[in-house]
Amino acid sequence: MLSRSEHIRELLKLYFIMGSVNCRLSPADTLLQAVNGGITLFQFREKGPGALSGAAAVDLARQLQGICRQRGIPFIVNDDIGLAEMLDADGVHVGQEDEPAAAIRRRLGADKIVGVSAHTLEEAQQAVSDGADYLGVGPVYPTSSKEDARAVQGTQVIEQLRRSGLSIPIVGIGGITADNVTPVIRAGADGISVISAVAQAPEITGAARHLLHKVITSGRT
Ligand SMILES: Cc1ncc(COP(=O)(O)OP(=O)(O)O)c(N)n1
Ligand SMILES: Cc1ncsc1CCOP(=O)(O)O
Numbered sequence: 188m189l190s191r192s193e194h195i196r197e198l199l200k201l202y203f204i205m206g207s208v209n210c211r212l213s214p215a216d217t218l219l220q221a222v223n224g225g226i227t228l229f230q231f232r233e234k235g236p237g238a239l240s241g242a243a244a245v246d247l248a249r250q251l252q253g254i255c256r257q258r259g260i261p262f263i264v265n266d267d268i269g270l271a272e273m274l275d276a277d278g279v280h281v282g283q284e285d286e287p288a289a290a291i292r293r294r295l296g297a298d299k300i301v302g303v304s305a306h307t308l309e310e311a312q313q314a315v316s317d318g319a320d321y322l323g324v325g326p327v328y329p330t331s332s333k334e335d336a337r338a339v340q341g342t343q344v345i346e347q348l349r350r351s352g353l354s355i356p357i358v359g360i361g362g363i364t365a366d367n368v369t370p371v372i373r374a375g376a377d378g379i380s381v382i383s384a385v386a387q388a389p390e391i392t393g394a395a396r397h398l399l400h401k402v403i404t405s406g407r408t
């Protein structure tokens with residue numbers, strides 16, 4: 188039986204994030220094809236210019252959660268803790284500008300997955316003491332999927348967090364593709380989180396499958 192953190196490390200291998208604005212196909216078809224390619228975790232992130240709001244966003248979230256439930260993929264909600272509670276989602280992901288992780292942990296209880304974005308060692312240490320299950324660290328590379336992304340940091344922060352002895356599960360994020368995934372894993376990430384490398388791929392299932400293979404084989408020397 189895997190420990191909680193070993194289980195989270197497995198889930199982080201290929202963490203797909205998506206909302207309606209990121210998709211070339213319908214969101215449901217995009218997610219179905221990504222699931223067929225082997226994604227290990229899904230985050231509903233309905234954000235950015237043209238994003239749905241209100242009932243339309245809730246309806247889409249329910250539809251995507253249904254697909255995840257059918258296929259055994261945990262369903263994480265970005266930012267909106269109320270939506271996560273309403274849907275009984277498997278967890279949430281929050282950043283430094285969102286509701287503090289310690290309060291979210293108290294609100295959701297021990298069983299839900301809580302992920303936190305960290306850009307510095309101090310933010311990472313705070314997230315650990317707040318009860319985060321994993322850290323999202325990036326942007327590792329330039330991204331066009333987040334308008335207000337922080338400065339590109341390469342793999343340096345991931346390396347620094349590991350050097351400092353932090354053992355919390357880490358997922359690298361930002362501009363990650365099959366061609367640049369290896370240094371992210373070698374820096375100490377347990378997996379990768381992607382939007383465009385899957386949602387915008389000409390062949391989504393094959394792209395996800397290839398990314399997962401790269402993650403799994405990148406750790407080997
Ligand atoms: C896995 C993962 N890592 C980082 C982020 C970014 O979160 P945040 O900094 O709160 O930015 P938004 O995604 O809310 O725009 C993430 N969503 N997922
Ligand atoms: C949500 C988020 N947080 C940091 S970068 C990013 C966007 C990642 O998208 P892509 O994989 O298309 O670069």
Ligand SMILES: [Mg+2]
Binds near residue numbers: 265
């Ligand atoms: Mg956020």
